[in-house]
Amino acid sequence: MSEDTFLQDLLKRFEYATERASLDDPAIQVPADKLVETCRVLRDDMGFDLLTDSTAIDWGEEASPRFTTIAHLFSTKNKEYVRIASDCIDDLEPTIPSLVPLFPIANWLERETYDMFGIRYEGHPDMRRILMWEGYPYYPLRKEFPLAGIETELPAADIAEVTQTKVIPAPMMGGPFHAPQTGEMSDREPRGADQSWNEQKEKPE
Amino acid sequence: MSTEAAYGYNSKVEGEVIVSKLDTVVNWIRKHSVWPMPMGLACCAIELMASGGSRFDISRFGMEVMRFSPRQSDCMIVSGTVTYKMAEVVRRIYDQMAEPKWVVAMGACASTGGMYRSYAVLQGVDRIVPVDVYISGCPPRPEALLDGLMKLQDQIMKEPSVSNLLKKDMHPAPKALKTTAIAH
Numbered sequence: 001m002s003e004d005t006f007l008q009d010l011l012k013r014f015e016y017a018t019e020r021a022s023l024d025d026p027a028i029q030v031p032a033d034k035l036v037e038t039c040r041v042l043r044d045d046m047g048f049d050l051l052t053d054s055t056a057i058d059w060g061e062e063a064s065p066r067f068t069t070i071a072h073l074f075s076t077k078n079k080e081y082v083r084i085a086s087d088c089i090d091d092l093e094p095t096i097p098s099l100v101p102l103f104p105i106a107n108w109l110e111r112e113t114y115d116m117f118g119i120r121y122e123g124h125p126d127m128r129r130i131l132m133w134e135g136y137p138y139y140p141l142r143k144e145f146p147l148a149g150i151e152t153e154l155p156a157a158d159i160a161e162v163t164q165t166k167v168i169p170a171p172m173m174g175g176p177f178h179a180p181q182t183g184e185m186s187d188r189e190p191r192g193a194d195q196s197w198n199e200q201k202e203k204p205e
Numbered sequence: 206m207s208t209e210a211a212y213g214y215n216s217k218v219e220g221e222v223i224v225s226k227l228d229t230v231v232n233w234i235r236k237h238s239v240w241p242m243p244m245g246l247a248c249c250a251i252e253l254m255a256s257g258g259s260r261f262d263i264s265r266f267g268m269e270v271m272r273f274s275p276r277q278s279d280c281m282i283v284s285g286t287v288t289y290k291m292a293e294v295v296r297r298i299y300d301q302m303a304e305p306k307w308v309v310a311m312g313a314c315a316s317t318g319g320m321y322r323s324y325a326v327l328q329g330v331d332r333i334v335p336v337d338v339y340i341s342g343c344p345p346r347p348e349a350l351l352d353g354l355m356k357l358q359d360q361i362m363k364e365p366s367v368s369n370l371l372k373k374d375m376h377p378a379p380k381a382l383k384t385t386a387i388a389h
Contacts, residue, residue, distance in 0.1 A: 131290075131325070132290065132325065133289070133290045138324075140324050140325070145324070146324075147322075147323060147324065148322065148323070148324065149323065149324025149325070150324070154289065154292065154293065155289070155290065155293055156293040156296075159292070159293050159296045159297070159333065162296075163296065163332065163333045163334075165292075165332045165333055167289050167324075168328065169324075170318060170321075170322040170323055170324065170326065170328055171322060171328070172322050173322065177319065177320030177321075177322055178320065179343070189313060189341060189342070189343060192322070
């Protein structure tokens with residue numbers, strides 16, 4: 001079965017689905033309330049028995065719908081992928097049905113997406129943060145969140161009091177740190193592109 | 206090895222009697238029985254393991270007794286990236302170590318946050334624990350770690366150990382407060 005006819009087959013089988021631009025594997029867009037149903041048919045009737053990835057896209061603060069979740073399914077028998085996209089229901093408090101009842105592996109993937117984007121998965125058995133600590137007030141992969149971070153409290157109050165330390169925005173110093181490619185080995189410690197400022201010294205205007 | 210002058214002993218003058226300072230004797234004992242605790246958090250820990258192996262042989266310097274329990278060790282080698290989430294754990298483990306205790310920040314990440322200029326990474330472990338020796342490198346080679354530990358030994362020789370003994374606690378542990386972590 002060629003990819004094109006496979007895509008047409010998908011669109012015929014799920015009449016609510018629309019085609020989604022894709023450079024590689026067939027991709028469809030389905031409404032949030034049909035996501036679980038679609039994945040169940042794909043798993044039980046069409047042999048897509050492995051969820052290889054579950055993640056999300058933030059289209060920016062102005063966009064609506066703002067968040068889109070992506071699921072990649074793989075057929076271990078036919079060695080085929082299919083991508084299912086679905087827009088989240090709310091822009092401020094986005095939610096989407098969970099795929100954990102179908103694919104237990106979605107548990108941690110969805111926790112990570114929740115941690116990074118703040119998308120709540122309805123029906124998820126354990127909707128906690130997985131990378132950042134409980135109580136962290138931001139969702140780091142949202143568009144408005146700066147890479148350096150935002151000042152906030154350490155997770156443990158007693159440690160914060162004794163050490164007088166906070167979560168601080170990291171001094172970016174001109175971009176990601178990397179080792180220079182030329183020069184003596186001893187001078188090639190990783191460094192920022194702009195060494196004129198750091199956490200002690202203000203960034204020059 | 207420290208010089209003869211540090212011990213104040215000259216066999217030609219004093220023969221079989223050794224006259225020295227108590228500080229020096231205590232420090233001399235301490236520096237040759239540093240028990241490191243590997244706080245292995247990232248790739249630096251691999252180099253730390255290499256230092257313990259036969260090729261680099263950390264035991265030549267009297268500091269080979271690696272213990273994985275903070276109660277049994279007195280030198281925490283923070284080898285790797287410390288995230289804000291892990292910072293609490295590092296500090297609590299440090300608080301559990303018995304006095305006297307030292308901290309080595311091994312590598313760029315532990316020293317300054319290294320290449321991880323990001324929202325998740327503590328920008329230098331010295332923000333939560335007092336660091337005695339910083340070792341540069343990403344990761345440092347085992348030779349660099351051994352050199353850093355020898356620098357620590359030199360530093361131990363200079364400590365006012367006896368007057369420190371009279372102090373109740375050199376590094377007071379934090380009092381228990383309630384944490385802000387939210388249970389789900």
